Amino acid sequence: MPELPEVEGYKIYIDSTCLNKEITAFECRDARLLKTASADFEKYLVNEKLTGTKRIGKYLFVKTSGKKILVIHFGMTGRPNYYKEKEDRPKYGHIVLTFENGFHFAFENKRKFGWWDLTDAIADYKAARKLSDDARDLSLEDFKTALGKRKTAIKAVLMDQSVAAGIGNWMADDILYQSKIHPESKVQDLSEKNIDTIFKAMKNVIEVAIKNEAHYPDFPEYFLIHNRKEGAKCVHTGAEIKKIKVGGRSTYFSPEWQELVK
DNA sequence: CGTTATGTTTCACT
DNA sequence: CAGTGAAACATAAC
Numbered sequence: 001m002p003e004l005p006e007v008e009g010y011k012i013y014i015d016s017t018c019l020n021k022e023i024t025a026f027e028c029r030d031a032r033l034l035k036t037a038s039a040d041f042e043k044y045l046v047n048e049k050l051t052g053t054k055r056i057g058k059y060l061f062v063k064t065s066g067k068k069i070l071v072i073h074f075g076m077t078g079r080p081n082y083y084k085e086k087e088d089r090p091k092y093g094h095i096v097l098t099f100e101n102g103f104h105f106a107f108e109n110k111r112k113f114g115w116w117d118l119t120d121a122i123a124d125y126k127a128a129r130k131l132s133d134d135a136r137d138l139s140l141e142d143f144k145t146a147l148g149k150r151k152t153a154i155k156a157v158l159m160d161q162s163v164a165a166g167i168g169n170w171m172a173d174d175i176l177y178q179s180k181i182h183p184e185s186k187v188q189d190l191s192e193k194n195i196d197t198i199f200k201a202m203k204n205v206i207e208v209a210i211k212n213e214a215h216y217p218d219f220p221e222y223f224l225i226h227n228r229k230e231g232a233k234c235v236h237t238g239a240e241i242k243k244i245k246v247g248g249r250s251t252y253f254s255p256e257w258q259e260l261v262k
Numbered sequence: 263c264g265t266t267a268t269g270t271t272t273c274a275c276t
Numbered sequence: 277c278a279g280t281g282a283a284a285c286a287t288a289a290c
Binding site for chain 2 (some may be wrong): 002003058075114115141168169171
Binding site (some may be wrong): 197 | 281
């Protein structure tokens with residue numbers, strides 16, 4: 001379930017399980033998950049160690065003792081799984097590293113939208129992908145600059161990784177719900193104050209979600225995520241949450257609560 | 263059987 | 277060239 005807060009949790013998980021142990025084997029059972037040749041992963045990972053991680057948005061960069069940096073993207077259904085017994089390999093653990101202590105690290109990916117890549121430099125990779133700064137660190141100034149040229153729905157723009165890296169579908173919905181702004185409001189119509197409100201809501205969603213380890217039931221009651229489904233009711237108005245499509249994605253919002261800015 | 267799902271990439275069009 | 281929207285990708289679950 002990976003958006004920014006989930007991937008932050010995965011980072012912490014990998015930091016606490018996989019670092020500073022020699023890799024003795026690399027195995028991938030479906031090459032479609034690899035952006036670079038399988039032989040390259042063998043070459044640059046086996047007999048090396050993972051030494052540290054850096055997360056930018058939903059991308060996780062894993063530094064190694066070797067010449068390359070491992071890049072992991074979890075897609076829609078990815079998650080890490082560190083386990084001991086070989087027979088405990090998870091059903092969708094399509095990529096597996098084995099460490100010198102006999103433990104294994106599986107990259108689970110049910111829908112196979114996630115992938116691994118190798119790179120020489122994080123900054124270059126970030127630039128090539130047109131990735132913005134991580135939404136957690138992004139300044140208000142840079143956020144405004146990125147929004148400046150846009151003429152489309154704010155919801156779609158919030159999910160654009162070149163605007164604020166890490167915001168995905170549920171976070172964008174919650175940010176706009178907490179901002180009381182309709183997801184189809186055009187960016188060009190938003191006031192300075194609207195944008196400040198959205199920026200603050202974005203930071204709040206991120207910090208609250210990370211603090212609660214992306215465990216939705218623990219989020220405060222005012223989070224839309226508890227009612228992000230058809231037939232559910234808005235905690236503010238009591239009216240039904242509506243579902244529409246914005247930017248090609250299912251979008252949930254509270255019609256009376258969230259103003260369409262024009 | 264048809265629809266939907268937490269994401270990114272590609273491609274055609276403006 | 278930049279921005280936009282739709283389609284594609286692969287698969288499970290409802």
